């Protein structure tokens with residue numbers, strides 16, 4: 001990485017803009033005086049732009065974004081945009097065009113953080129969700145729409161090329177973690193073609209990682225274990241749709257999507273990776289400084305780690321852990337404004 | 351229904367045979383001396399038969415089963431059968447051939463039953479899972495299997511015909527429940543074609559049920575609410591795959607799959623409906639009289655209700671509630687043999 005890190009910022013809509021401001025505040029603080037500088041370019045994309053111009057992601061904007069080292073995204077969408085327009089036209093288009101095939105979602109239950117589970121145990125796992133294939137490819141269609149003879153299809157596309165590279169990434173991550181355990185989640189007893197491709201790939205790549213213990217769960221059973229024994233998980237590798245479902249559930253048991261960060265990573269670094277909180281734009285609380293920016297700040301930590309700035313990443317993570325600890329101990333109580341949380345985290349990370 | 355109820359029984363494998371024996375014991379007890387008699391025919395289907403003959407569900411056996419009033423199934427499968435063989439060839443084949451388009455899965459948290467949630471509230475909802483379409487249709491395929499150029503697809507097929515009838519059934523059930531609330535779960539921001547068909551159908555059918563309140567959740571968000579606020583749900587209607595996932599999670603928060611019953615229902619009564627516990631054949635504890643037959647017994651209650659034997663159904667449900675209450679109070683403690691639980695429930699239901 002160059003000394004100057006060029007960052008494309010897409011604050012988006014609703015609380016997206018609020019949490020992104022705090023994330024950038026923390027990023028500035030943690031890099032201040034350090035080896036790397038950050039240079040940000042903001043891109044106005046999302047519901048606001050769509051309402052104004054009808055554009056989701058113009059090719060020229062995509063080309064500009066592509067030239068950056070990384071992307072930080074807040075959240076996009078508002079209730080006035082038809083379902084699917086921004087998801088398919090902006091968010092998924094970025095993930096697909098930039099070949100961000102590793103959708104990385106850590107789930108850590110920080111000490112003292114509230115969880116709906118009575119007895120969660122030690123929760124510290126990461127979901128490696130495939131990001132460029134599966135039921136998300138948009139290869140569906142519909143016939144005779146609006147008539148009693150309508151038929152709508154959605155095609156899940158899975159390739160050896162696409163599955164192998166994400167499975168390999170997951171094994172690498174598993175081998176680098178203390179517990180060295182990888183769980184494949186799929187539904188190969190029903191989705192036999194896709195499922196067996198995933199299963200065979202995990203077997204084949206697993207042979208190269210003898211230190212990693214491998215197991216398998218059907219997606220339905222995986223949701224059971226996420227609430228009865230989440231401590232059993234270390235690295236989960238799964239397809240795009242199952243990963244979407246499992247990571248929201250994983251966020252729920254580790255303090256909610258207000259704390260869940262994610263990276264849409266291209267591990268080959270041929271294109272910029274994109275970091276974003278798992279939560280959405282939350283129009284109901286937008287503009288009120290009520291949103292918790294912690295997920296966006298943790299996404300900055302993932303961004304720093306991805307760029308090799310491990311010290312800065314660790315400081316951001318440490319700041320979050322400290323702040324959450326203060327909330328748990330009651331040292332910090334009552335609601336704080338979004339900017340107050342950002343200030344506190346920036347100070348702690350400096 | 352005739353005075354004699356003809357029941358096709360498929361005990362299956364592993365604990366399937368053990369829990370089915372208890373379910374039949376309770377069924378016999380509750381119908382003893384009453385208006386309806388039961389006549390059972392047992393069908394040897396499952397892993398045992400497949401190992402012995404290579405058959406999953408011969409056409410002639412299907413034709414025989416079709417002539418019954420209802421089907422009771424234990425669980426099928428063992429680790430020696432390749433994944434998908436019995437699922438697609440037996441279980442799903444029965445659901446599809448018998449057009450059991452309403453896969454009905456109630457989730458009730460009985461007082462005192464252990465749940466992984468710290469503060470579940472009052473949980474009493476039912477998932478109406480579509481049973482004959484979606485990603486379960488088996489319309490997938492694979493090319494160049496085992497090579498680096500492999501591609502595997504799975505096609506989700508959704509028709510106005512199929513969606514409309516299950517949505518209508520869900521609305522009927524919602525209208526008959528005290529809270530009259532229906533939640534559609536899908537992912538229409540990504541699976542736009544199928545998702546929009548579901549959404550439009552719920553809108554259209556909903557117009558005929560003005561007393562029912564309707565809302566919508568993406569499947570990922572639904573998993574969050576299932577652990578943070580399960581009390582919000584009344585009737586959930588969803589597709590085959592989302593329903594599979596949500597109902598295992600729902601079972602987990604209401605005491606585990608040892609208590610979860612299900613019905614594969616054809617509400618038009620043109621074919622027999624099939625009732626089965628949600629759990630599998632559990633080879634690890636099979637043959638040891640360790641399995642809890644409660645889910646199979648509750649499946650019998652669903653069967654009785656489906657056949658219009660409401661009094662008998664209520665007595666079985668009451669027996670289960672009493673037994674669970676005794677476990678919660680400590681009046682019954684320690685492990686009981688499968689047959690002991692069955693005896694207790696049969697006595698309570700008589």
Ligand SMILES: CC(C)[C@H](C(=O)O)[C@@H](O)C(=O)O
Pocket residue numbers: 087088091092244278539540570
């Ligand atoms: C908004 C939506 C397209 C997206 C997804 O399904 O991937 C979101 O749920 C997520 O998990 O990032």
Ligand SMILES: CC(C)[C@H](C(=O)O)[C@@H](O)C(=O)O
Pocket residue numbers: 189190220437438441442594628
């Ligand atoms: C065994 C499997 C085919 C089945 C399903 O996926 O429907 C099971 O998980 C269920 O929920 O009844």
